[in-house]
Amino acid sequence: MNPGVGISYNTSEHIRRRVRAADYLTVAQLFLLQNFLLDHPLSPDDIKPRLLGHWGTCHGINVVYANLKYFYSARSEFQFILGPGHGFPALQANLFLDGDLEKVDPKASPTLAGIEYLCKNFSFPGGFPSHSSPLTPSVVTEGGELGYALGTAYGVALGHPEKQIAVLIGDGEFETGTALASLNLKKLISGETNGRVLPILALNGYKISGPTIFARKSEREQLETIRGFGFTPIVVDGNDPEKFQLALNMAESSKSPFILFKTEKGETGPEEVSGQKVAGNYLAHQIPLPLAKTEPDQLDMLEEWLRGYHFEELFTEGKGFSI
Numbered sequence: 319m320n321p322g323v324g325i326s327y328n329t330s331e332h333i334r335r336r337v338r339a340a341d342y343l344t345v346a347q348l349f350l351l352q353n354f355l356l357d358h359p360l361s362p363d364d365i366k367p368r369l370l371g372h373w374g375t376c377h378g379i380n381v382v383y384a385n386l387k388y389f390y391s392a393r394s395e396f397q398f399i400l401g402p403g404h405g406f407p408a409l410q411a412n413l414f415l416d417g418d419l420e421k422v423d424p425k426a427s428p429t430l431a432g433i434e435y436l437c438k439n440f441s442f443p444g445g446f447p448s449h450s451s452p453l454t455p456s457v458v459t460e461g462g463e464l465g466y467a468l469g470t471a472y473g474v475a476l477g478h479p480e481k482q483i484a485v486l487i488g489d490g491e492f493e494t495g496t497a498l499a500s501l502n503l504k505k506l507i508s509g510e511t512n513g514r515v516l517p518i519l520a521l522n523g524y525k526i527s528g529p530t531i532f533a534r535k536s537e538r539e540q541l542e543t544i545r546g547f548g549f550t551p552i553v554v555d556g557n558d559p560e561k562f563q564l565a566l567n568m569a570e571s572s573k574s575p576f577i578l579f580k581t582e583k584g585e586t587g588p589e590e591v592s593g594q595k596v597a598g599n600y601l602a603h604q605i606p607l608p609l610a611k612t613e614p615d616q617l618d619m620l621e622e623w624l625r626g627y628h629f630e631e632l633f634t635e636g637k638g639f640s641i
């Protein structure tokens with residue numbers, strides 16, 4: 319199922335709806351203790367007492383996940399490796415939407431009860447952890463220390479020519495010695511006896527508390543760096559499904575493709591909080607509205623943020639998801 323250039327409206331709309339559903343469930347996991355479908359205006363009681371998790375990387379993960387899922391859906395030998403495992407609510411939202419979580423945890427059903435279970439238990443005592451862990455279906459290494467995603471991808475490819483592996487690497491992770499040294503693995507692990515690795519660098523521009531070095535380089539310098547390691551760079555600028563599907567198509571026919579995915583940290587989230595720029599800044603990295611429970615202004619911003627996804631168009635109680 320490779321739609322290629324000029325993907326149909328339906329494909330594009332399907333991917334967009336899926337991303338909206340995953341984004342909504344991501345934000346709901348981070349903040350909500352109840353009122354998961356926003357049946358009434360948010361009140362402080364609806365907000366978790368302790369807000370713990372990472373928002374900034376999540377929309378990018380949801381975009382990449384939806385596009386890969388669509389493009390590679392027919393291939394059983396496809397595997398995805400996630401560098402920014404701190405964006406766990408995004409991964410969990412996708413596993414929930416696909417029914418993968420329900421297979422190992424029947425309470426995670428695609429129902430209102432399942433949504434409640436997913437959201438209430440994220441980063442909650444006795445519930446799911448805040449980062450991906452071996453409790454997560456298909457996660458085999460917990461990570462936590464940035465740098466190993468690309469090396470792990472080549473390890474999976476080793477001796478398995480039938481495998482196709484896409485690996486998402488953060489631009490902060492891309493500053494680690496391990497990630498940079500792993501670029502050399504392409505020279506060692508290629509050819510007919512090993513699988514194909516597709517690195518996707520999430521260039522959202524920021525790490526925890528400042529900008530990333532690679533994102534501050536000119537595009538020419540970025541492309542030359544990638545080429546210098548023997549890859550064919552493919553740039554995806556923004557979150558348009560058409561562009562992403564086209565890039566995946568180009569990757570199919572390129573020798574050693576490497577996608578540079580230009581996305582904004584915290585995109586679709588609050589633009590400005592207490593006079594400070596949040597989306598497109600490092601302030602989006604963790605919880606962008608840390609006082610949502612106690613500050614009415616932040617609670618209102620959270621409600622506006624959540625309602626902006628129009629989840630009511632994507633999920634109906636009793637009927638389930640339509641995405």
Ligand SMILES: Cc1ncc(C[n+]2csc(CCOP(=O)(O)OP(=O)(O)O)c2C)c(N)n1
Pocket residue numbers: 374375402404462463464465487488489490491492494520522524525526530583603
């Ligand atoms: C080796 C290592 N150093 C530092 C950290 C702390 N840390 C957690 S997330 C993060 C920022 C990651 O930035 P990036 O890889 O760009 O991911 P994203 O911006 O998508 O969240 C850092 C530095 C870590 N987990 N591992």
